[in-house]
Amino acid sequence: MAYSVDFEPVGRRGPCPEGGTLLDAARSLGVDLASVCGGAGTCGRCKVQLIAGSLTDVTAGERHSLSERELSQGYRLACRAWPLGDCKLHVPPESLTALQRTQVEGLDVPVEVKPPVHSYLVQIDPPSLEDLRGDDQRILAALRTVHRIEAHIPDLAVMRDASPALRNSGWQARLTLRGREVVAITPPDAPWLGLAVDIGTTKIAGYLVDLATGQTLASRGAMNPQIAFGEDVIARLIYASKGPEEAAHMQELLAGALNTIAAEACAEIGADPSSIVEAVVVGNTAIHHLFLRLPVRQLSAAPYVPAVRAEVDVKARDLGLRLAPGAYAHLLPNIAGFVGADHVAMLLATRVAASAAEQRGAVLAIDIGTNTEMCLAAAGEMTSLSCASGPAFEGAHIKFGMRAAPGAIERVRIADGHVEYKTIADEPPVGLCGSGLLDAVAQMYDVGLLDKRGRLAHGPHVREGENGIEFVIAEEAQSGNGQAITVSQHDIRELQLAKGAIRCGIDTLLQNAGLTPGDLDQVIIAGAFGTYIDVASAITIGMLPDLPLERFSQVGNAAGTGARLALISRTMRHEAQQIANRVRYLELARAPGFMHNFAVAMYFSPRGNGPTS
């Protein structure tokens, strides 16, 4: 029997080929592990870390390639290690040949650049025998004399660096003020930067922004490293609830990822992270609490209330972020236990609040992810809810599911009895990403291979597999790893649950407002996955309501864009606060008609109605 191998955070799992090494397993599963020596154990590039399970003993070659420290942490060369049971492995980013595709573009909303920080270039009087004032006094005097501003420097971290730095810079400096607080004293010729970050359950997107112009200078994507502790947030909340060390560990994972993003984005433009004088971070309520190391036990039990709902301004260093020593991180407010700051950011970027205020018809905004949050703005009211759509769109629990990486099938068409597909980077197929799975199921339904209940019938490209019948997208011969890429009955059920949850949310919001799907003037689809899906396919299976395609817009990472807007505009920050106060939270499971809606939403049908219609 082949052992199962799970590579994280790339999210690929499957059997290890008979007698194969971890590198063989990685290749068969489409994990692009680097290997310069071709598996000879000499280049040391295919490093992976054992998280769970057991492997053959460490070889002499590995002792040579890996440090004592790496060995003690369970690092191995994938080409020299054979599984002795089911294994879970962590793949460090440097061991991957290709970066995953991560959504970092998002919307671009015009906004007046008016960040919450101000910058002043000053020439400060140096001390002398005739001028014995403290350094703090002379800095503030420079602001007072030239700029007529009465400021203060309450943060010791700012002064700790300032005294030696000013003596090295000829007493010239750029002072960054936040209100009346001097938060940074930086060299006059250094750039003046802000950092906006959207921490998703699975992915993190970071943007480095010029605070003077509002321009995004660099952007980076990364995987959320907490994923090793659970793909859904509930598992992470339970882990963090175990004790202060576990909570600190979850926090530090995120801080480390954000520091890497900041350092890499800065390196791209030749800057130093100490030039980042303000940050905005968004995430769902669970991620928000984990990142702030707030108590989470009450988030994982009814009635699921946040410890902190209000917007937060905290010294970035107190979160372990290495920016300017006095820089603040701003976290947008949460709405409820399952509708967080990222939803507020999405509503900010998509201007849904403005639509609601101006009563511009009914607008539905959906951010599809492991948890899907959505908001209906209609008749001047905004109502939001969250539904647990699960990680199927991210490739989890799907036999050939994988995240959007090279070799993932992202489009499927059945034309004239032939199955056509397109892979990311046009590489030989190794799996299916969310949009590919959605397309495949929609096409199967369209050609009559699926009934409304989602039962797969025998027909062309359908065969008997190891675990029941399956639909074949790519034959063994076409595949990049020698395995046919198929969709099983079980995979269809997983997608059905996900799409059912989303549609149930939509229908519940509409009913709550006394509307029908046809009343929707606009449907905004946000989030990385939402950007790549074929809306027509989503309508076909009844995930999205059957409306003219022109009413849909796919806006990319709106939460990230919202974070950027809040970074460069005080007005936007204020608006975010108003959104959080105004949005009414609807708890899906307690809404009238929930059970009926969910049952109906599970059916495959563009109308989303039951089999009797």
Add this chain to the structure above:
Amino acid sequence: MAYSVDFEPVGRRGPCPEGGTLLDAARSLGVDLASVCGGAGTCGRCKVQLIAGSLTDVTAGERHSLSERELSQGYRLACRAWPLGDCKLHVPPESLTALQRTQVEGLDVPVEVKPPVHSYLVQIDPPSLEDLRGDDQRILAALRTVHRIEAHIPDLAVMRDASPALRNSGWQARLTLRGREVVAITPPDAPWLGLAVDIGTTKIAGYLVDLATGQTLASRGAMNPQIAFGEDVIARLIYASKGPEEAAHMQELLAGALNTIAAEACAEIGADPSSIVEAVVVGNTAIHHLFLRLPVRQLSAAPYVPAVRAEVDVKARDLGLRLAPGAYAHLLPNIAGFVGADHVAMLLATRVAASAAEQRGAVLAIDIGTNTEMCLAAAGEMTSLSCASGPAFEGAHIKFGMRAAPGAIERVRIADGHVEYKTIADEPPVGLCGSGLLDAVAQMYDVGLLDKRGRLAHGPHVREGENGIEFVIAEEAQSGNGQAITVSQHDIRELQLAKGAIRCGIDTLLQNAGLTPGDLDQVIIAGAFGTYIDVASAITIGMLPDLPLERFSQVGNAAGTGARLALISRTMRHEAQQIANRVRYLELARAPGFMHNFAVAMYFSPRGNGPTS
């Protein structure tokens, strides 16, 4: 040749008896090392830590009594270790049988109790399926509804503890507000405490205060643990300037000492340090900067300017203090590089500023220590200066000098040719503390054994010692360690330098104001040493001006009292700020006539004038 052994922080140094252990050396030097087994190496109580020098090898008995960790840190049993050269040793407090006498009483100034924090008892609405607000919202709502206060909770540390604590306390709590900020959420039945600390170069005094009544509930003294890095602050500044680790180490030593003081004082009244919701800390500018881990390099080189002169409000936890998680520490403002927050606190407690404002004659306030700061209030003006009086009064560089501990001679009289003395705790004499040395020299001058230049003449009780002539206070037979307690010519020179520096400061301040000593209406002597001295003796040797004794008052630890006043009164905090702004700093070494004043001040004479007069 006997090796020299130096015990710190008790400040006793001298030769180790021939063939003697460290315990023998300690006993001969009057260091009260605990020893239950009488030096058999079995009780493990006489633990000391080797800081410098070398000792005989670790014995099997020590391996048994000391932990691996202690051994690796250089801990030894004093009864099992013999010096192999000159040694410096750290004596942990638990190895001492008797605590040193430390001044913690101070003045008591009537003041209206109006601390910068307020306390509100609240009953908070618990969450339910009908009330999904965040914990932060429901806390603030309780304040709003019952007390009509719009507050906010910007500090995550407060919320980290609050969510679980409120769920355990039936949603009842005491909220502490500082302005509009909620800084602590504590159980409703816990005491409501503040901590005031005066960090001296040598000693630390801490006071636990009931913030509702202003009463001091407990007080503790401790040695400043930084003393192992230098008795004067300059050595510590140089050490801290070496790098961030050294600076952090100096900071952590103080934080550790303050935490011990807080924990012990709390234990005395059955409270927990987490009930301390506000702290005030004072110290000289160097100590202030070391405690805040501010840059100090510019403090140890001309023109000696502080990095931070203004008052500081910082989260106590950011300084490593374990009080309520959101509690602030307030540091009074500094005046200049050598006149710090402790001087401001002393002026606050002695009401010198009020005297100056009301022009109630000329008042001189002096805080005698390793550095002596003094302020002259006259004609509505306040001028302060600092002089390096050195550690002679603390027993350093004096052959039989020691700090005020049991067995120290604190009073000396020569009557009818007999030398009479009194020791602390009436124990057999083992050394001389500062007030005893001052008395001895004044008496020697009075009976004609010293001339104005301080030259010791032959006469009764004067004998030829190993290093020249010496005056014998206690013969070998009377002594607690078998050695005669004597004052050498060198000891007299050390005292002469100290008293000369202080008198030079006084004369310079008076000249600067156009006054003579006789114009002084009041002389306030603050500080632990100042409390114990015989003012008449100090006048005899010309350390203090020759004025009627009723014009002098000895007020104890005024800096500590000032810290307590600033803890319980916003008005006092405001006044401290005004004092710092108003006091004119005079740099002694640059004042006109400094060299002449210093030369004259060195003479032993009640008039402080030269030998020609």
